[in-house]
Amino acid sequence: MTTYPMTAEGAKTLREELEQLKTVDRPRIINAIAEAREHGDLKENAEYHAAREQQSFCEGRIQDIEGKLSNAQIIDVTKLQNTGKVVFGTTVTFINVDSDEETTYRIVGDDEANIKKGLISVNSPIARGLIGKELDDIVSIHTPAGVVEVEISEVEYK
Structure with a gap:
């Protein structure tokens, strides 16, 4: 199962x-x-x-x-120790390296995802690119529009 x-x-x-x-x-x-x-x-x-x-x-x-x-x-991510590592349930703020645009998303399950509320699915390209990375890492995320480089500026376990 x-x-x-x-x-x-x-x-x-x-x-x-x-x-x-x-x-x-x-x-x-x-x-x-x-x-x-x-x-x-x-x-x-x-x-x-x-x-x-x-x-x-x-x-x-x-x-x-x-x-x-x-x-x-x-x-329940609030019961985990904040190590700065991006895991399921964390709220991640990252900055686009090219445009300096800051974005914040919370990584949630498929049924909870709502991009308008800043909730992205754990299976989305952005979440897959971020999971396992740490604070201050520069990450290349493969999106339908191409590869985007972002720097993780904050990881919250809330």
Whole structure:
């Protein structure tokens, strides 16, 4: 069985979504189905079909989250000693050697990645180029746009 890395925050977010789906959404959808059944003929009952579709989506998402959590390897980087080395879960600030542009990303699991929030997947080209490197290292990162040289200016274990 393959395990997938996930931050403690990512696992917490998934558990909260799972709780919401099971305790709020699922009962609401069941009530909507029951209410739609009372309207009579199910063949031409749009509310019934819409509620069944919502139920299918909800149940699928519940199974998806439970599967992800059961295969997750939760890594809490705050419990690790900060050695200045880039590892899964760290927040890395680096400077583009050519443009002096500073960028900060946190390396997270695939499901947690959100580039707009500064969260990049551990499997992204940038993260793969940074992992294992240390503070003040100059790193060549292979991106779709070509090779970019960056200098790691800060590594945070937060």
